[in-house]
Amino acid sequence: MTFDITKIARPNILTLEPYRCARDDFTEGILLDANENTHGPSFSGMTESENKLELNRYPDPHQQVLKKQICEFRNNERIGEDKIDINNLCLGVGSDESIDALMRCFISPGKEKMLICPPTYGMYSICGVVNDVEIVKVPLDLETFDIIPENILNKLINDPLIKLVYITSPGNPTAKKISESNVFKLLEEIEKNSLNVIIVLDEAYIDFSPIGSSLCTLVNKYPNLVVLQTLSKAFALAGIRLGITYSNYQISKLLNSMKYPYNISNLTSDIAIRSTTAESLKETKNKINKIIEQRGIVLDKLLKLKYVGQNKGGLNANFILVEILNKDLKPDNEIANKLYLTLAKENKIVVRFRGNELGCNGCLRISIGTSEENEILVSTFEKVLNDINNQLEL
Ligand SMILES: Cc1ncc(COP(=O)(O)O)c(C=O)c1O
Structure with missing residues (x-):
């Protein structure tokens, strides 16, 4: 197995330990550990359900209930042995946060590079510019709007500074799912050629394809595959800002160590948990x-x-x-x-x-x-x- 997290993550990120708070160890009793305001918020018309959300408290940094529910329904979608668990997940403020987090985790600013396949989603380039990351472009096949694995691979072989490849499947603006065989071919060739490169498969629109189309349960099988999803599209929840990054345990640990501890608000997790129950999934x-x-x-x-x-x-x-x-x-x-x-x-x-x-x-x-x-x-x-x-x- 070629993939080696110590050779691809930025050295400073590898030293990170997740932020810890007293609440990680103690959650009951008189909670005076986090400088919260225990008198409660003061907006008019607070409903019973808003009151239950305890908005004066910091949210749960780990979101295990939500993560478990997401794993359950994704594991049920794809037939086979490949399964994921909560340690494969990192949650973000929409997948836009995940796109940015991956760059900050793996690409040294001003030095290393990322690869995109135009026409594609505009935020990869915006994050690249913000993070001072050079962007290498390998266009999609402009007839089929699929990737051309050989072209991507040639670039990767000739430029070891490329650390991340962003592939959108289904694409935006193309609405075209990238063929599984091309994704697997690319992953296998990267392995064969001993390249330390991560393929980021952005599946923002995957739930408009037949059930079982997502490759998110394969992140343990392919350690250099990272899959992004969002509740903004098929789940009709763009307003709550909830993105999901699926990756192997090593990558996931780094991403969870990097993230702002309270990035998922009480309001967001409440709605996300209610929207990913078996009953809600049927309606979706x-x-x-x-x-x-x-x-x-x-x-x-x-x-x-x-x-x-x-x-x-x-x-x-x-x-x-x-x-x-x-x-x-x-x-x-x-x-x-x-x-x-x-x-x-x-x-x-x-x-x-x-x-x-x-x-x-x-x-x-x-x-x-x-x-x-x-x-x-x-x-x-x-x-x-x-x-x-x-x-x-x-
Ligand atoms: C391909 C793709 N990825 C990610 C996003 C961002 O999604 P989110 O709302 O989760 O930040 C979009 C939004 O349009 C998109 O088209």
Whole structure:
């Protein structure tokens, strides 16, 4: 086994011990150990359930109840022997915190590098710039929006300063799940070539793919695989900010030692625990199915419009990526951007212009809403797009 945490983590991080508080050892009685205010908060209209959350107290730094519940449902999803437990998890303030934490853990600023596969999620680059990390780019296959393992591997072999590879599966803005065989191929080649590199698989949208698609239970089998998930998408909880990092025990211990001890608030963990019970998961799955059904309906209707080209992306997320055409029926950034701005400014419908992303010329990314929202979107889309093209034809 090539993977060696002492060769890849930053030396200063390896020396860290998790922050300890008196509450780690004693949790009952008159608690006067953490300089909290035992008189309680003073906002009006506090409900019974808010009162129960003990908002005057610091939250639990370990969140074992929530972690256990998450492990349980992920372990049940994928058939096979690979299982995870709470020691494989680190929780963060959305997966944006996890993206940043991994860089701070493994990449020495101003010296070492990360690799991304455009078109991809913008926060990897933003965190890279903040952390003074050089960003190496190896584009996806622009036809299939899958990774090209050989190209990534060539870069890694020729540049030992690259420590992390961020892969988004399903991708944003591509909505395309990366094939398992390509992920495994990359992991196996990294091992064969004795490279000390971590593959970070960002699965923010994985629950819009069939159950069992997540690779998070494989982090013990592949020690250099780290998987990120979030409750912001399929669980419809972007507002609570809860991200999950799955990794082998060694990496997980480092990430948990690094994190701010109280990063998950009492409010967040309360809602997250209630949202990951077996009963809530059933309801989540129902809503996911509705979104998937609606995605098909929206796409069908949009693709019938004269100036809408192909669905450029995949069908593995809660959004689509469609090409907007000019009168010569070629993808056109100017028209796509005009459509985006007119929808937002004059019709109060906000989608996302993605035409400047690699391989996404003329593309708009559209999240799938409720059936009512989608109907308004489609009818307004048609009208505005026709108006724009009619004006140009005059
Ligand atoms: C691929 C990807 N990863 C991570 C995130 C961030 O998620 P969170 O809300 O958990 O910070 C997003 C949000 O859009 C995303 O698209």
